[in-house]
Amino acid sequence: MxxxxxxxxxxxxxxxxxxxxxxxxxxxxxxxxxxxxxxxxxxxxxxxxxxxxxxxxxxxxxxxxxxxxxGNKARKLEFLVADALRGGATILVTTGGAQSNHARMTAAAGRMVGLPTSLVLSAAAGERDVQGNLLLDRLLGAEVTFVEPASDPMKLTGPDEAAALAELEAALRARGERPYLVPLGGSxxxxxxxxxxxxxxxxxxxxxxxxxxxxxxxxxxxxxxxxxxxxxxxxxxxxxxxxxxxxxxxxxxxxxxxxxxxxxxxxxxxxxxxxxxxxxxxxxxxxxxxxxxxxxxxxxxxxxxxxxxxxxxxxxxxxxxxxxxxxxxxxxxxxxxxxxxxxxxxxxxxxxxxxxxxxxxxxxxxxxxxxxx
Ligand SMILES: Cc1ncc(COP(=O)(O)O)c(C=O)c1O
Incomplete structure (x- = not known):
């Protein structure tokens, strides 16, 4: 064209x-x-x-x-969650920082379509208080796995995130789940x-x-x-x-x-x-x-x-x-x-x-x- x-x-x-x-x-x-x-x-x-x-x-x-x-992630999740449903997912999985808005909104989107969510969050010990988005993740019933954040403060996520994510996916599959991974930021x-x-x-x-x-x-x-x-x-x-x-x-x-x-x-x-x-x-x-x-x-x-x-x-x-x-x-x-x-x-x-x-x-x-x- x-x-x-x-x-x-x-x-x-x-x-x-x-x-x-x-x-x-x-x-x-x-x-x-x-x-x-x-x-x-x-x-x-x-x-x-x-x-x-x-x-x-x-x-x-x-x-x-x-x-x-x-927040902005709702617009992206409309397409991503539809894709998860089409593929027969039983659980959403995503990642982010301790106060990830994307993680919170993914957990809420999951609930709106009847799916639970499991989160891998990069957070230092001092950032793990159940406050802000983390409180909302808790209220939404999301499972949370913490990993250490990046030592470089310029980075969004920590070095162990990919490994933790792979481990989580394997564990979910072993439990009989069909996880749908929403990549960082839904991007x-x-x-x-x-x-x-x-x-x-x-x-x-x-x-x-x-x-x-x-x-x-x-x-x-x-x-x-x-x-x-x-x-x-x-x-x-x-x-x-x-x-x-x-x-x-x-x-x-x-x-x-x-x-x-x-x-x-x-x-x-x-x-x-x-x-x-x-x-x-x-x-x-x-x-x-x-x-x-x-x-x-x-x-x-x-x-x-x-x-x-x-x-x-x-x-x-x-x-x-x-x-x-x-x-x-x-x-x-x-x-x-x-x-x-x-x-x-x-x-x-x-x-x-x-x-x-x-x-x-x-x-x-x-x-x-x-x-x-
Ligand atoms: C409130 C808010 N604004 C802006 C952004 C940036 O959006 P993007 O990750 O698509 O660049 C995010 C991402 O998490 C966010 O939570």
Whole structure:
């Protein structure tokens, strides 16, 4: 098919319909409450200097997908869980860090379709308190196996994870189970389809509102979300460039992986669009001391959105993505006359696992700041 005249790279509205049709032919179980809201954050813009300094900011609220407290993984899991059911799985298995939102949402998705979940979580001894996402894993009845985390704080998971996973799978099979492995972050070509669909949903909302944003900010971990957004934006002829903000190390390999799974998703859709590393811009400036470790910018971002809009970010992903947006506004790297989208990918349960640190570094509002203004 010609990449310009078919649905594989042109700019007309028909293409969006064709992509939507291709997605509809792939099995999917409804897990998320969709569409998620899109709304303007006017007070945040004011807090960042107003129209002279800050672009209009539209918040896409994927923290409100509703699967056991919401978040981005619900969109990916709709396709992955359908695949598990099709293959006759009796149990879901996945991995992540101690406070993995993906693990919590996989456990909830399993329950929604009648499957238990077994989790392998990379967690240091001090991170194993039953709090935040780990508490929710417990309430959802997920089986948890802990492994030591990576000694390199830039990495998402520990060195023993693969071995523990293989051992767990063998033990489950010996018990007569048929385990379905959901890879880290649900970031496979099938999982990526969740955010191709998400990009189409967003495009419909932007078109209906007459908006043509120039950039979309999103937190990047295992990269499946960004992969789906970049592919979806290309297929839908979106006006914006996806601007990823990394929360862990791993580049350039992570970008290579994003390209691979995005192109795998394009293949599943029967599209001949192929992305390259140049399609993925990922800001590396907000990682700080490592994955899950706060920075001044991330704590400030949490406070800023909470106190300007009454909206909570999470400490691991969205706080760093918002810190990236704030830094760009302050550096004049985004045109104040433009509009940007910030994708809120959820993750708030982890706030409670960071309570002591956040309480210590967040100033109480004494009214003095307001009096000064
Ligand atoms: C709240 C939140 N935001 C963003 C991400 C990043 O998504 P991805 O792993 O697809 O890059 C995650 C991944 O776990 C997440 O939990």
């Amino acid at each position: 010609d990449g310009r005249t078919g649905w594989n790279g042109s700019e007309d509205g028909q293409m969006t319909t064709s992509v939507a049709g291709a997605i509809e032919r792939i099995p999917r179980v409804p897990l998320a409450t969709l569409p998620t809201p899109l709304h303007e954050a006017r007070r945040l813009r004011d807090a960042l200097g107003g129209p002279d300094r800050c672009p209009r900011i539209l918040l896409k609220r994927d923290d409100l997908t509703g699967l056991a407290l919401g 496979t070509p099938l999982g990526v389809l969740g955010y191709v669909a998400g990009a189409l949903e967003l495009e419909g909302q932007l078109e209906a509102a007459g908006e043509r944003p120039g950039r979309l900010y999103v937190a990047c971990g295992s990269r499946g979300t960004a992969a789906g957004l970049v592919l979806g934006a290309r297929l839908a002829g979106a006006s914006y460039v996806v601007h990823g903000v990394a929360v862990s190390g791993g580049d350039p390999a992570s970008t290579g992986f994003a390209v691979e799974i995005a192109n795998g998703a394009a293949e599943l859709l029967g599209s001949d669009v192929r992305l390259t590393t140049g399609d993925f811009a990922t800001d590396q400036s907000q990682i700080g001391p490592g994955y899950g470790r706060s920075t001044r910018g991330s704590v400030e971002a949490i406070e800023l959105l909470a106190r300007s809009e009454g909206i909570l970010l999470d400490p691991v992903y969205t706080a760093k993505a918002m810190a990236g947006l704030v830094a760009d506004v302050r550096d004049g790297a985004v045109d104040p006359a433009a509009t940007v989208v910030f994708l809120h990918t959820g993750g708030q349960p982890a706030l409670f696992a960071h309570a002591a640190e956040l309480a210590a570094s967040t100033a109480q509002d004494t009214g003095e700041d307001r009096a000064r203004r």
